Amino acid sequence: MEEQVEMVGKAFVDHYYHLFDNNRTALLSLYQPTSMLTFEGQRIHGVDGISAKLNQLPFDQCCHVISTVDSQVSAFAGGIVVFVSGSLQLQGEEHPLRFSQMFHLIPTGQGSYFVQNDMFRLNYG
């Protein structure tokens, strides 16, 4: 059970940042109308707002490198909480930015998951 949860968390994280780095507009497929994103303290609700925020970030090309992925079963039936740390390399910037992010994944009922809760913070050293 624990291993399955870890596998799902890692697979989601790989998929999420692959889309982010290569096809950012497609991230909207991972959110639903109830979804919430808190990005550097800014709260955004719903697919459209979240998609707009992610696509209007002030950089085009980026590359996420994941350091750690921790996953646990959620109290919500079938849900998974995922906690990520890593770094974000922006095109033209010398130094990568460290970040942490958490996702609360909820089953869609069609064998996959959507992101209900998403909180992102850069880690200032």
Next chain:
Amino acid sequence: MEEQVEMVGKAFVDHYYHLFDNNRTALLSLYQPTSMLTFEGQRIHGVDGISAKLNQLPFDQCCHVISTVDSQVSAFAGGIVVFVSGSLQLQGEEHPLRFSQMFHLIPTGQGSYFVQNDMFRLNYG
């Protein structure tokens, strides 16, 4: 609603790290038998295991300084997800350690919350 969730999250975080820094054995009151802690990748289940882990960390005196607290309503009825960044000053150490931590708080039914999910990571620069 959002503001109330932010208030509960901040109040919980203040309480949690105050206990951690001043009366660490009392932290067990915030967990229940279903609780899960992932501490630097190590998975621990249940009140006794979590309490033992937190009380056997290789430092006595410490002081948490909180940088950011983000909170959202969980998909679990009445639950709250809380995402914390901050630094941890250990006695006798020159430099504080940066950390990130997430909590999934579930109502106890007696007007308070317990920690169902807890994931902690140090942020290496």
